[in-house]
Amino acid sequence: MLPSRSMLNDIDTTTQWLLDRTRHRPKIAIICGSGLGQLAEMVEEADVFNYKDIPNFPVTTVVGHKGRLLIGILNGKCCVCMQGRFHSYEGHHMYKLTFPVRVFAKMGIKLMFATNACGSLNPSYNVGDLMIMRDHINLPGLTGLSPLVGLNDERFGARFVALSTAYERKLKTLAKEVAKNLGYNFIQEGVYMMQFGPCFETVAECKMARTMGADVMGMSTVPEVTVARQCGIRCFGLSLVTNKCIIDENTDVVANHEEVLEIGRMRSKDTQNLVYAMTGALDLEEYGVTNNNHEKV
Numbered sequence: 001m002l003p004s005r006s007m008l009n010d011i012d013t014t015t016q017w018l019l020d021r022t023r024h025r026p027k028i029a030i031i032c033g034s035g036l037g038q039l040a041e042m043v044e045e046a047d048v049f050n051y052k053d054i055p056n057f058p059v060t061t062v063v064g065h066k067g068r069l070l071i072g073i074l075n076g077k078c079c080v081c082m083q084g085r086f087h088s089y090e091g092h093h094m095y096k097l098t099f100p101v102r103v104f105a106k107m108g109i110k111l112m113f114a115t116n117a118c119g120s121l122n123p124s125y126n127v128g129d130l131m132i133m134r135d136h137i138n139l140p141g142l143t144g145l146s147p148l149v150g151l152n153d154e155r156f157g158a159r160f161v162a163l164s165t166a167y168e169r170k171l172k173t174l175a176k177e178v179a180k181n182l183g184y185n186f187i188q189e190g191v192y193m194m195q196f197g198p199c200f201e202t203v204a205e206c207k208m209a210r211t212m213g214a215d216v217m218g219m220s221t222v223p224e225v226t227v228a229r230q231c232g233i234r235c236f237g238l239s240l241v242t243n244k245c246i247i248d249e250n251t252d253v254v255a256n257h258e259e260v261l262e263i264g265r266m267r268s269k270d271t272q273n274l275v276y277a278m279t280g281a282l283d284l285e286e287y288g289v290t291n292n293n294h295e296k297v
């Protein structure tokens with residue numbers, strides 16, 4: 001289903017519904033990937049909304065994605081945090097699964113941190129590594145599945161969106177500095193390839209992805225970043241390597257979601273600490289936030 005004019009109007013309805021129910025005025029959005037939802041528990045003074053209660057919001061169906069929106073304070077900065085995201089393989093149209101990002105844009109969000117779980121293709125990566133997303137390859141997008149297909153509402157941005165600057169350079173640098181200060185020796189920087197899912201890759205697909213320049217494979221983040229960039233939101237992507245993609249036809253080892261969640265739990269604290277420290281270190285004025293009030297005036 002392509003977006004209609006009335007679906008675009010839903011964005012205004014949902015934004016107003018949320019703003020009427022929270023005193024906070026967030027400038028940063030955080031999206032928690034599979035097994036990484038604990039990050040949301042760090043948000044203080046939070047107003048909490050179940051997705052099922054928010055008008056026009058989709059609902060999550062994947063284990064490890066709680067389905068709550070929290071609006072509050074993270075290390076001194078006002079944030080909105082999605083404790084659980086939507087995936088195209090759940091049956092959501094790309095437009096619908098990125099609906100929250102457009103709502104965030106209307107709320108005044110300037111920065112978005114998207115986290116995800118992924119499988120690694122790069123042989124030098126280890127399970128438990130955190131990869132700063134240098135860039136992405138949008139496999140569904142290259143084959144015609146983009147959240148920007150259909151009616152374009154110029155209120156959100158241009159018809160043709162440049163993605164060569166999808167991931168903000170300053171945020172990648174900040175992440176590396178913060179990780180160094182935290183003493184992390186499990187940081188990588190690389191390219192994330194999104195495939196539609198829900199199947200994990202075949203051996204041949206992994207080999208193709210590696211040849212194409214991907215370091216890791218995942219099933220999310222790219223649609224959200226695409227929409228965020230159209231709306232002028234600066235993006236940071238963080239991938240947790242939860243498993244190695246299988247590049248050997250002669251092994252019986254297979255990828256599975258339980259392992260993804262388990263590694264997510266294992267690296268939960270480290271991921272939280274990185275995002276928490278980055279948020280605290282951000283100078284929001286650099287991102288066009290002149291009024292850093294947390295609350296509505």
Ligand SMILES: O=P(O)(O)O[C@@H]1C[C@H](O)[C@@H](CO)O1
Nearest residue numbers: 033034116117219220257260
């Ligand atoms: O929401 P993310 O991208 O973290 O979820 C990954 C991709 C699949 O949804 C799931 C596979 O285990 O984890």
Ligand SMILES: Nc1nc2[nH]cnc2c(=O)[nH]1
Nearest residue numbers: 117118119217218219260
């Ligand atoms: N596509 C994909 N997504 C993942 N999410 C967590 N692990 C994987 C994986 O191996 N492949």
